[in-house]
Amino acid sequence: xxxxxxxxxxxxxxxxxxxxxxxxxxxxxxxxxxxxxxxxxxxxxxxxxxxxxxxxxxxxxxxxxxxxxxxxxxxxxxxxxxxxxxxxxxxxxxxxxxxxxxxxxxxxxxxxxxxxxxxxxxxxxxxxxxxxxxxxxxxxxxxxxxxxxxxxxxxxxxxxxxxxxxxxxxxxxxxxxxxxxxxxxxxxxxxxxxxxxxxxxxxxxxxxxxxxxxxxxxxxxxxxxxxxxxxxxxxxxxxxxxxxxxxxxxxxxxxxxxxxxxxxxxxxxxxxxxxxxxxxxxxxxxxxxxxxxxxxxxxxxxxxxxxxxxxxxxxxxxxxxxxxxxxxxxxxxxxxxxxxxxxxxxxxxxxxxxxxxxxxxxxxxxxxxxxxxxxxxxxxxxxxxxxxxxxxxxxxxxxxxxxxxxxxxxxxxxxxxxxxxxxxxxxxxxxxxxxxxxxxxxxxxxxxxxxxxx
Amino acid sequence: xxxxxxxxxxxxxxxxxxxxxxxxxxxxxxxxxxxxxxxxxxxxxxxxxxxxxxxxxxxxxxxxxxxxxxxxxxxxxxxxxxxxxxxxxxxxxxxxxxxx
Numbered sequence: 001x002x003x004x005x006x007x008x009x010x011x012x013x014x015x016x017x018x019x020x021x022x023x024x025x026x027x028x029x030x031x032x033x034x035x036x037x038x039x040x041x042x043x044x045x046x047x048x049x050x051x052x053x054x055x056x057x058x059x060x061x062x063x064x065x066x067x068x069x070x071x072x073x074x075x076x077x078x079x080x081x082x083x084x085x086x087x088x089x090x091x092x093x094x095x096x097x098x099x100x101x102x103x104x105x106x107x108x109x110x111x112x113x114x115x116x117x118x119x120x121x122x123x124x125x126x127x128x129x130x131x132x133x134x135x136x137x138x139x140x141x142x143x144x145x146x147x148x149x150x151x152x153x154x155x156x157x158x159x160x161x162x163x164x165x166x167x168x169x170x171x172x173x174x175x176x177x178x179x180x181x182x183x184x185x186x187x188x189x190x191x192x193x194x195x196x197x198x199x200x201x202x203x204x205x206x207x208x209x210x211x212x213x214x215x216x217x218x219x220x221x222x223x224x225x226x227x228x229x230x231x232x233x234x235x236x237x238x239x240x241x242x243x244x245x246x247x248x249x250x251x252x253x254x255x256x257x258x259x260x261x262x263x264x265x266x267x268x269x270x271x272x273x274x275x276x277x278x279x280x281x282x283x284x285x286x287x288x289x290x291x292x293x294x295x296x297x298x299x300x301x302x303x304x305x306x307x308x309x310x311x312x313x314x315x316x317x318x319x320x321x322x323x324x325x326x327x328x329x330x331x332x333x334x335x336x337x338x339x340x341x342x343x344x345x346x347x348x349x350x351x352x353x354x355x356x357x358x359x360x361x362x363x364x365x366x367x368x369x370x371x372x373x374x375x376x377x378x379x380x381x382x383x384x385x386x387x388x389x390x391x392x393x394x395x396x397x398x399x400x401x402x403x404x405x406x407x408x409x410x411x412x413x414x415x416x417x418x419x420x421x422x423x424x425x426x427x428x429x430x431x432x433x434x435x436x437x438x439x440x441x442x443x444x445x446x447x448x449x450x451x452x453x454x
Numbered sequence: 455x456x457x458x459x460x461x462x463x464x465x466x467x468x469x470x471x472x473x474x475x476x477x478x479x480x481x482x483x484x485x486x487x488x489x490x491x492x493x494x495x496x497x498x499x500x501x502x503x504x505x506x507x508x509x510x511x512x513x514x515x516x517x518x519x520x521x522x523x524x525x526x527x528x529x530x531x532x533x534x535x536x537x538x539x540x541x542x543x544x545x546x547x548x549x550x551x552x553x554x
Contacts, residue, residue: 040469042540043532043539044472137474139530242518246480246520249476249518249522250468251471252470253474253524254511255520255522302533359537359538359543360543360544363502363544365550427532428532429532432473
């Protein structure tokens with residue numbers, strides 16, 4: 001018998017999953033249902049604004065299914081990085097959805113919220129005390145950087161999830177956590193092999209991604225004293241030693257090492273064995289303890305953007321699009337400086353040629369001439385109204401600018417009116433650091449509520 | 455000579471967090487792995503990204519028939535100059551490289 005059975009319904013709440021596979025997983029007596037709610041992969045705006053990427057309606061629908069599955073299984077349901085970014089606001093957003101659903105489903109449950117949000121003053125103090133350390137590739141950080149962040153979160157590990165589970169919670173809504181923590185926590189609490197707990201958690205963090213049919217979502221992982229066994233729950237999906245071992249490559253800069261709060265996982269000695277045509281057993285993974293620290297993420301506003309799209313179909317303009325754009329940028333920059341009094345260093349005008357090199361920019365190696373080019377103009381300025389104003393100064397050029405002086409005035413295609421669209425704030429990630437903490441719970445807050453008890 | 459995309463079964467580039475990019479070249483079998491492992495130099499990949507070769511981490515993983523490169527992201531994810539939020543399109547640069 002496995003010591004701990006973890007059911008992972010899907011790689012992320014909002015991505016969907018195979019309902020029959022989830023039902024099968026619930027029937028197989030899991031000890032916990034664990035699902036991820038986010039990642040940095042969709043960019044800094046979600047943390048910057050503290051909002052979810054997925055729609056409330058989709059999140060509610062899937063969370064409803066999981067709340068029903070939890071009630072049937074009679075085990076805790078835990079979500080990590082709730083609401084894409086795991087900010088306090090998105091934890092509360094999912095909590096509010098949970099309250100609605102508990103009332104709708106007539107469930108009386110204990111809900112623990114684990115908050116990962118960090119206060120500016122405490123982070124500034126930690127920086128001054130030397131408790132914040134840059135990771136490889138991190139940007140320069142000073143107190144100003146920290147104070148400029150709209151939101152800072154710390155990534156909780158297994159210890160904080162364990163603390164939330166220890167409250168006897170039926171549902172744990174966690175803010176930012178590592179992808180693996182929600183899966184590793186219970187096996188570690190019950191004394192399973194630590195290397196297996198973290199390795200199995202990494203393999204399971206994206207649901208069925210480490211199988212032959214990722215879209216099915218649902219998998220189960222059994223943890224014990226020596227290793228773990230992973231099996232997908234949809235009949236169309238299979239786990240093989242290849243699909244399982246290859247998952248350490250995924251979104252990981254080092255395929256053998258995975259850093260977590262309080263240590264790292266080393267899979268160099270891991271052995272992968274097919275125990276059926278669809279399940280894989282893994283042993284030999286090692287957990288290496290280190291000083292306790294948690295990773296930090298922060299996002300700040302880096303200006304405001306306005307964009308427009310102009311379509312070039314005339315062959316001569318398509319062939320000379322870059323020259324045309326550079327000419328416009330030069331003329332418009334001059335006008336912005338004289339008409340708006342904005343110093344040239346304070347704003348940026350970029351024109352990307354969709355169809356030519358918008359994806360790779362200067363690294364593009366292709367040379368084919370396309371039928372048409374979409375000119376994506378991106379203006380970045382310190383204030384929103386300045387960005388829109390600059391986009392408007394650009395407008396007459398985008399509509400009529402001629403390659404040469406002696407040709408009839410051309411007119412180009414605009415798909416939209418107004419031609420320019422304000423994108424609002426441009427956010428950027430500005431922390432890639434760790435925070436040392438002796439008490440793993442010190443940077444986090446736990447709030448427990450009895451829900452649906454009238 | 456053949457393009458890497460025709461030799462490998464799949465080339466995937468992904469964010470490894472907002473500050474790193476990682477590229478996995480799945481070769482499919484040992485012969486293709488040996489060909490890629492020997493034929494694709496780290497210098498060549500560094501040149502595609504116009505960065506010094508020492509900024510690249512390289513892993514030749516025979517068990518998986520995978521050659522993996524990791525490097526600081528050419529543009530930090532989501533900054534004003536970033537063109538590819540998920541870092542997925544950089545794989546194309548590798549797919550279109552010709553090796554022996």
